[in-house]
Amino acid sequence: MTEINTLAQSVRDIASVTASQLLAYISVALLLQAVMGVVLAMWRRTAPAGAPQAAEHEDVVTAVKGAWSGWRDFRVVRREFEDAAQTQCSFHLQAVDGVPLPTFQPGQYLTFSLKLPEGVAGTPAGVRTITRCYSLSDRPEAAGYRITIKRALAPADRPELPPGLSSSFLHDHLHEGDVLQVKAPSGHFVIDADASVPAVFIAGGIGITPMMSMLRWCTEEQPERLVHLYYGVRSSNDHAFKRVLEELAAAHAAFKLNLVYSSPTADDVPGHDYQHSGHIDLALLRRTLPQGRHQFYVCGPPPMMRSLVPALREWGVQADDIHFEAFGPASVRPRGSLSNEPAVASSASIDVRFTRSGRTLVWDGQDASLLDLAERHGLAVDSGCRSGSCGACQTRLLSGIVTYADQPDHDILRGHCLLCVGQPQSALVLDV
Ligand SMILES: Cc1cc2nc3c(=O)[nH]c(=O)nc-3n(C[C@H](O)[C@H](O)[C@H](O)COP(=O)(O)OP(=O)(O)OC[C@H]3O[C@@H](n4cnc5c(N)ncnc54)[C@H](O)[C@@H]3O)c2cc1C
Numbered sequence: 001m002t003e004i005n006t007l008a009q010s011v012r013d014i015a016s017v018t019a020s021q022l023l024a025y026i027s028v029a030l031l032l033q034a035v036m037g038v039v040l041a042m043w044r045r046t047a048p049a050g051a052p053q054a055a056e057h058e059d060v061v062t063a064v065k066g067a068w069s070g071w072r073d074f075r076v077v078r079r080e081f082e083d084a085a086q087t088q089c090s091f092h093l094q095a096v097d098g099v100p101l102p103t104f105q106p107g108q109y110l111t112f113s114l115k116l117p118e119g120v121a122g123t124p125a126g127v128r129t130i131t132r133c134y135s136l137s138d139r140p141e142a143a144g145y146r147i148t149i150k151r152a153l154a155p156a157d158r159p160e161l162p163p164g165l166s167s168s169f170l171h172d173h174l175h176e177g178d179v180l181q182v183k184a185p186s187g188h189f190v191i192d193a194d195a196s197v198p199a200v201f202i203a204g205g206i207g208i209t210p211m212m213s214m215l216r217w218c219t220e221e222q223p224e225r226l227v228h229l230y231y232g233v234r235s236s237n238d239h240a241f242k243r244v245l246e247e248l249a250a251a252h253a254a255f256k257l258n259l260v261y262s263s264p265t266a267d268d269v270p271g272h273d274y275q276h277s278g279h280i281d282l283a284l285l286r287r288t289l290p291q292g293r294h295q296f297y298v299c300g301p302p303p304m305m306r307s308l309v310p311a312l313r314e315w316g317v318q319a320d321d322i323h324f325e326a327f328g329p330a331s332v333r334p335r336g337s338l339s340n341e342p343a344v345a346s347s348a349s350i351d352v353r354f355t356r357s358g359r360t361l362v363w364d365g366q367d368a369s370l371l372d373l374a375e376r377h378g379l380a381v382d383s384g385c386r387s388g389s390c391g392a393c394q395t396r397l398l399s400g401i402v403t404y405a406d407q408p409d410h411d412i413l414r415g416h417c418l419l420c421v422g423q424p425q426s427a428l429v430l431d432v
């Protein structure tokens with residue numbers, strides 16, 4: 001009996017010691033957590049410019065694991081033309097801080113802030129800063145990134161207009177050793193990693209760049225996966241990555257290369273330089289693709305996007321199996337409507353107040369976007385890609401609802417909106 005009492009007393013002692021110890025442990029842990037939080041916040045504020053940093057805003061969906069926030073300096077270590085006409089130039093970039101780069105998903109792009117000196121492609125007096133996006137054109141590697149840029153000439157029917165600002169500047173003035181300011185890779189136009197579904201890449205002109213990244217990744221990581229590339233250009237003159245594509249096709253039986261020339265030169269040999277003449281259309285795909293499910297990836301000039309994407313849908317391809325990216329203002333009709341709030345009926349004319357200029361404009365439905373509305377009335381608003389990719393037009397939304405016809409690529413900060421692809425659904429107050 002005495003032994004039982006002694007045992008019970010011991011159990012009570014252990015229980016009371018454990019409870020007080022537990023309380024002490026919890027207090028110490030909470031204190032440590034608070035101290036760590038303060039130290040981390042101070043480190044983030046004092047991290048040197050250019051070093052990779054954690055995302056500043058918790059509501060940002062960080063597009064790439066390990067991505068830096070804001071601008072980071074990259075040096076051009078090599079540049080080389082990819083086509084015979086020398087209109088498409090690759091730039092190889094390395095981070096100036098030497099810290100290994102986060103991997104990206106094949107198909108994503110980089111955003112650049114470019115300071116154009118006076119006189120470039122007709123820029124007005126003084127330095128002008130512009131924002132542009134360029135797809136990563138090679139598979140992910142920690143050592144560096146590659147982009148490939150096509151020189152944008154004035155439209156054929158309006159030769160009096162200045163040529164493209166950014167592409168002219170990069171082609172004519174960006175040399176090896178020069179430094180560029182770059183945002184981390186982002187974008188939703190990425191390869192689906194499911195190797196059991198064959199991929200069909202459809203590229204027109206410079207739309208080949210994201211496909212090069214996806215293709216190089218597939219042949220490296222999923223060599224058994226069936227991959228078809230339909231690449232449309234005018235002729236061998238503007239056929240980029242010619243040698244690389246031929247080598248990949250020769251080395252990988254699962255890679256089917258379909259070159260489509262619309263105006264072959266007299267020296268271009270059918271069956272050797274190219275497989276099909278004309279344009280890439282549904283008839284060609286139906287004729288040459290095997291039966292069964294495919295994932296389609298489309299990137300090309302507006303006429304190709306406007307015709308091919310709806311044609312694929314009409315052919316019966318599921319919307320989830322069609323991925324596309326436009327390199328400029330959206331040219332494919334949207335799938336649905338998105339907004340910063342649940343949808344409500346929109347009224348015919350809507351007041352949009354721009355607080356900094358003190359102006360209130362009336363949205364009457366004749367503009368494609370809030371950016372167009374602002375520019376039509378002479379308001380100076382930052383912009384870059386004009387397609388919801390770069391974030392240059394991101395603006396604080398003080399009140400109201402902005403809708404988007406399709407999911408913008410750029411991850412919008414909470415309480416902000418993108419003017420270039422946004423439309424008002426209710427009266428707006430914008431901090432611009
Ligand atoms: C996600 C994404 C990825 C991209 N990837 C690539 C890529 O890999 N490679 C690539 O080369 N491009 C890519 N682009 C396109 C790129 O961002 C630029 O849009 C392109 O380089 C043209 O920019 P620019 O400044 O040279 O031309 P801009 O100055 O923007 O001019 C564009 C065109 O408008 C014409 N123009 C000038 N003034 C007028 C006027 N008043 N009225 C009408 N037209 C006018 C110009 O002559 C030119 O033809 C991508 C775009 C996006 C959104």
Ligand code: FES
Nearest residue numbers: 384386390391420
């Ligand atoms: S201008 Fe690029 S997101 Fe609006």
